[in-house]
Amino acid sequence: MAKNYQQDGKTLDFQNTGATDIHSGDAVLSGSLVGVAHDDIPAGLWGVLHTSGVFVLPKAAEAVTVGQKLYLADGKLTAEAGEAAALKPLAGTAWATAEVDAVSVPVRLGY
Structure with a gap:
């Protein structure tokens, strides 16, 4: 090693x-x-x-598609990366599709 x-x-x-x-x-x-x-x-x-790993986390009231990059904002996942002055940290990649009214989505952390 x-x-x-x-x-x-x-x-x-x-x-x-x-x-x-x-x-x-x-x-x-x-x-x-x-x-x-x-x-x-x-x-x-x-x-x-x-x-x-893949974790089911709360998301904002927006549709998410599998493979979409997701960011963390106020404890929820969002597809919005934010503006240059207020970039949101990348949480990972959506591991499944989630409709607007779904309260959570699986996300693969860090990718």
């Missing part, structure tokens, strides 16, 4: 520096990286975020 190998990159240690708890399954922003909380992460404590 390469001497500079650190890890497989499927998870990220994350400190919840916010004032509220993060719940298992929540989409979480760390810098510009979107991950999903493995377990509950109480405010001020450390936890683990998944950075790869």
Whole structure:
């Protein structure tokens, strides 16, 4: 194995520096990286975020097509990347189609 190998990159240690708890399954922003909380992460404590895999996450009230890039905005996935001054972080790629009235969609993180 390469001497500079650190890890497989499927998870990220994350400190919840916010004032509220993060719940298992929540989409979480760390810098510009979107991950999903493995377990509950109480405010001020450390936890683990998944950075790869397919997760069902809440989405905005818009239609989504399979393969579409999705971004995170206010805890929901959206197809809108935003303007240059307010770019939204890439969450991943839609893994299925979802109608406008669907409240969630499967997304493959990071791609």
